[in-house]
Amino acid sequence: MDKFKLRGLDFISGLFFVLFSIWGFIETFKMPMTETYGGVANVWYVSPALFPLIVNGGILILGGGLLFFAIKQGGFAYIKTAVLESAKKKFTGLSEKNQKFAIIMLFLSGLTYVFIPNIDFYLTMALFILVFISAFYFEDMGLLRKIGFSYLGITSVLLVLKITGLMTYLNKLFDYTTDVFVLIFLFIMTGVLVVYCKGDAEKKKKSRRVIITSYLSPFLLIVFFKFLLLIPMPKEGGIIDLMNLVSYSLK
Amino acid sequence: MIAFDQITALFTNIWSIATDPFSMILLFGSTLLGIIFGALPGLTATLGVALLTTVTYGMSIEIALIALLAIYVGAIYGGSYGSILVNIPGTPAAAATALDGYPLALKGQGGRALGLTTTASAIGTVIGMVFIVMLAPAVSDIALKFASFEFFLLAFLGIMLSGTLATPDTVIKGWIAGFLGLWLALVGRDALQFYPRFTFGIMELDSGIDVVPMLIGAFGIPQIISVLTQDKSKDVRVTTVSKVTPEWSTLRHNILGVVRASLIGVGIGAVPGLGEDIAAWVSYGAAKNSSKHPETFGKGELQGIVASETANNACIGGAIIPLLSLGIPGSPPAAMLLGAFILHGIQPGPMLAVEHPGFIAKVSAIIFLAAIAMWVICMLLVKHVVKVIQISPKLFMPVVAMLCFMGSYALGLKIFNLYLMVPIGLLCYFLGEMKYPVAPLVIGVILGSMADQSLRRGLMVSQGSLTPMLTRPVSLILVICVLLMFITQIPAYKRMMANVTESVGRLFHKPGVK
Numbered sequence: 001m002d003k004f005k006l007r008g009l010d011f012i013s014g015l016f017f018v019l020f021s022i023w024g025f026i027e028t029f030k031m032p033m034t035e036t037y038g039g040v041a042n043v044w045y046v047s048p049a050l051f052p053l054i055v056n057g058g059i060l061i062l063g064g065g066l067l068f069f070a071i072k073q074g075g076f077a078y079i080k081t082a083v084l085e086s087a088k089k090k091f092t093g094l095s096e097k098n099q100k101f102a103i104i105m106l107f108l109s110g111l112t113y114v115f116i117p118n119i120d121f122y123l124t125m126a127l128f129i130l131v132f133i134s135a136f137y138f139e140d141m142g143l144l145r146k147i148g149f150s151y152l153g154i155t156s157v158l159l160v161l162k163i164t165g166l167m168t169y170l171n172k173l174f175d176y177t178t179d180v181f182v183l184i185f186l187f188i189m190t191g192v193l194v195v196y197c198k199g200d201a202e203k204k205k206k207s208r209r210v211i212i213t214s215y216l217s218p219f220l221l222i223v224f225f226k227f228l229l230l231i232p233m234p235k236e237g238g239i240i241d242l243m244n245l246v247s248y249s250l251k
Numbered sequence: 252m253i254a255f256d257q258i259t260a261l262f263t264n265i266w267s268i269a270t271d272p273f274s275m276i277l278l279f280g281s282t283l284l285g286i287i288f289g290a291l292p293g294l295t296a297t298l299g300v301a302l303l304t305t306v307t308y309g310m311s312i313e314i315a316l317i318a319l320l321a322i323y324v325g326a327i328y329g330g331s332y333g334s335i336l337v338n339i340p341g342t343p344a345a346a347a348t349a350l351d352g353y354p355l356a357l358k359g360q361g362g363r364a365l366g367l368t369t370t371a372s373a374i375g376t377v378i379g380m381v382f383i384v385m386l387a388p389a390v391s392d393i394a395l396k397f398a399s400f401e402f403f404l405l406a407f408l409g410i411m412l413s414g415t416l417a418t419p420d421t422v423i424k425g426w427i428a429g430f431l432g433l434w435l436a437l438v439g440r441d442a443l444q445f446y447p448r449f450t451f452g453i454m455e456l457d458s459g460i461d462v463v464p465m466l467i468g469a470f471g472i473p474q475i476i477s478v479l480t481q482d483k484s485k486d487v488r489v490t491t492v493s494k495v496t497p498e499w500s501t502l503r504h505n506i507l508g509v510v511r512a513s514l515i516g517v518g519i520g521a522v523p524g525l526g527e528d529i530a531a532w533v534s535y536g537a538a539k540n541s542s543k544h545p546e547t548f549g550k551g552e553l554q555g556i557v558a559s560e561t562a563n564n565a566c567i568g569g570a571i572i573p574l575l576s577l578g579i580p581g582s583p584p585a586a587m588l589l590g591a592f593i594l595h596g597i598q599p600g601p602m603l604a605v606e607h608p609g610f611i612a613k614v615s616a617i618i619f620l621a622a623i624a625m626w627v628i629c630m631l632l633v634k635h636v637v638k639v640i641q642i643s644p645k646l647f648m649p650v651v652a653m654l655c656f657m658g659s660y661a662l663g664l665k666i667f668n669l670y671l672m673v674p675i676g677l678l679c680y681f682l683g684e685m686k687y688p689v690a691p692l693v694i695g696v697i698l699g700s701m702a703d704q705s706l707r708r709g710l711m712v713s714q715g716s717l718t719p720m721l722t723r724p725v726s727l728i729l730v731i732c733v734l735l736m737f738i739t740q741i742p743a744y745k746r747m748m749a750n751v752t753e754s755v756g757r758l759f760h761k762p763g764v765k
Contacts, residue, residue, distance in 0.1 A: 006420065006685070006686060009684075009685045010421075010424075010685070013685055013687075017427060024434070027449060031446060031448065032444075032446065042444075043715060044715065045707060045710035045711065045715040046443065046444070046707060046710070046711055048441040048443070048444050048446040048448055050706070050707060050710075051433075051437065051702070051703040051706060051707070052434075052437050052448060052449075054706075055430055055433045055434050055437060056434070058426075058430040058433075059427065059430045059431070059434065062423050062426050062427045062430060063427065065423050066421070066423045066424065066427065069421060069423065097480050100479060100480040101476065101480050104475070104476055104479055104480070105677070108472070108652070108673055108676075109673060111656070112656075112669050112670060112672075112673045113670070116656070116660075116666060116669060117666055125653050125656075128649070128652075128653065129649045129650060129653060132648075132649035132652065133645065133646060133649050136479050136645040136648075136649075137643065137645045137646055139645075209646060210646075213646065213650060217650050217653065218653065221653065221654070221657055224306075225657060225661060229306075229309050229661075230309075231309070231661050231664065232664065234660055234666050234669075
């Protein structure tokens with residue numbers, strides 16, 4: 001990374017740490033210093049605020065030091081120039097690296113905050129792996145964007161259903177409604193991948209690998225963790241209930 | 252007498268593991284898994300230990316120990332496959348090996364280079380293990396005399412030292428990362444008064460941030476992001492491997508180099524936060540500087556391979572010494588191991604030998620057997636293991652992500668762990684991009700609670716007086732070390748020292764004499 005750009009980032013992070021430590025101090029001063037807490041009369045050296053004060057003080061001093069160092073090395077000047085230049089430039093969209101980063105963040109946050117707590121774990125993971133590998137393995141930015149938008153679409157729909165309470169209502173009305181919805185989406189995405197690879201032997205080979213990995217690896221993971229280590233999955237929906245049924249009938 | 256007891260316990264443990272078929276299968280399997288993990292670019296030893304921690308969580312500590320230590324040893328060595336055969340180091344620890352390993356492979360001597368790295372790594376691991384047996388109990392004995400203030404200062408010194416040495420840019424960033432780790436350790440109810448600190452009324456935060464999910468996030472997510480946001484991957488063409496030979500004679504001729512590399516590896520491993528990669532580079536540099544033909548380095552010099560590979564594996568032993576005796580991890584994979592030990596109810600530190608007698612000998616025995624397993628696997632299976640290098644990271648990284656999620660959840664069965672893992676991973680990614688080291692942050696998180704409790708306990712005993720820090724010899728030494736570390740980084744001090752050096756130089760410099 002360019003030295004001036006790095007100092008510019010140091011300026012931003014130094015400022016962030018100074019502000020963060022000030023906020024930390026404000027929170028720390030709310031802690032019992034000399035008054036009684038839980039029947040224990042505090043003196044300064046027993047107070048739960050003692051170590052937070054030291055740590056926040058350290059962050060404040062070091063953050064301030066970094067800020068000073070960055071300004072001295074031209075970090076502030078770099079940021080100023082960069083901001084002025086970007087204001088003049090016409091926005092032409094995110095760079096390829098930033099697009100990839102945004103898609104990864106979408107996949108990870110969608111998985112964590114929307115899919116895992118609400119959808120059957122097998123379906124969640126199979127869909128996650130299918131879209132994640134497809135988006136990056138074929139090294140096609142067009143495909144990456146399309147997959148990203150599709151995942152954003154289904155994540156948004158699920159989020160709306162959850163926020164409005166429709167998800168609970170639908171699942172009460174018909175069992176596994178949202179699971180079926182995601183299963184259909186998983187099949188659609190698989191179909192899209194097959195169509196995308198049609199007529200290209202190399203891509204077909206790759207798509208086979210993607211599909212096998214996507215459907216098989218969550219299955220193996222669940223068999224290992226749930227049926228061998230006896231760890232319950234975060235959300236057991238349609239598919240895991242089916243696996244339970246098969247497992248019990250085999251026993 | 253103590254040394255004799257340790258050696259007896261070591262051999263007893265080696266015998267009991269070696270004669271148990273299940274343990275041996277597990278040992279060989281985990282070592283092979285480690286080699287594959289190390290060989291695959293993008294997967295690190297730390298991530299390997301992290302993921303296996305989650306799998307072994309429900310098992311007994313004996314089984315978990317074998318699996319975790321074997322994967323650690325295998326992964327550090329496995330990185331050399333990519334370095335030698337495709338010039339892409341599987342792990343950062345094997346980056347120095349690529350300098351001479353790949354030119355050798357291009358000359359058609361890939362098998363020879365692999366044989367050499369295997370034997371050198373095995374020797375390095377065994378020497379590191381010898382140091383664990385010799386030093387860990389001795390350090391523990393000394394540490395038993397430590398009181399609260401010493402533990403506080405030790406934790407503080409560990410964070411400062413790691414921040415100073417592990418930083419890729421200015422030292423302030425290393426220290427900030429360490430303090431940030433300490434801050435994260437503050438979250439939750441404090442151990443002495445049970446007061447909730449920085450929990451914001453969130454019940455799940457009352458017990459604090461779980462260390463292992465946090466470590467999985469800190470090491471796993473940045474790795475996934477950085478591998479997948481890379482430019483288009485090149486086609487990997489693996490150079491051919493004909494016959495792998497152990498290269499005993501080459502090592503016999505480089506015996507001094509092996510000893511030097513091992514000592515460097517153990518020494519660097521024992522410093523908190525520094526890892527196998529730094530050990531390999533320092534050792535490579537030392538070998539080059541002491542060589543009669545430094546110009547041959549980088550062109551397929553065998554001494555270079557021996558230096559880096561012996562050191563990075565010897566570093567394992569070095570990193571485990573402070574882990575077992577003081578509870579301070581020497582390297583990122585050792586930090587992960589610490590998390591795993593705590594999960595299994597084992598608290599490394601001075602009391603380890605008292606609470607779990609024989610634990611150090613058990614760890615040493617497993618490391619010794621893992622070194623042998625690694626050597627045997629390479630000699631027998633190298634041609635098959637080499638094939639895994641051809642798998643694209645873009646195919647397996649999402650699967651690794653899935654394992655990270657499952658692992659973080661499985662430890663404690665809390666979805667909340669996942670809610671924390673993602674932002675912590677993102678924070679570590681950005682910190683890494685801005686050249687902040689992650690190792691001090693991790694060490695800060697691990698040692699934060701010890702530092703907090705020790706300081707307050709010490710002050711309670713001394714009724715709020717800080718004088719014992721200056722009157723107790725060990726704590727005084729630690730205070731001086733911390734202060735020196737801080738002062739020597741101040742620009743004014745650096746300028747003053749430069750002026751002094753220049754003035755002294757001028758004093759002895761005779762005009763007209765070069």
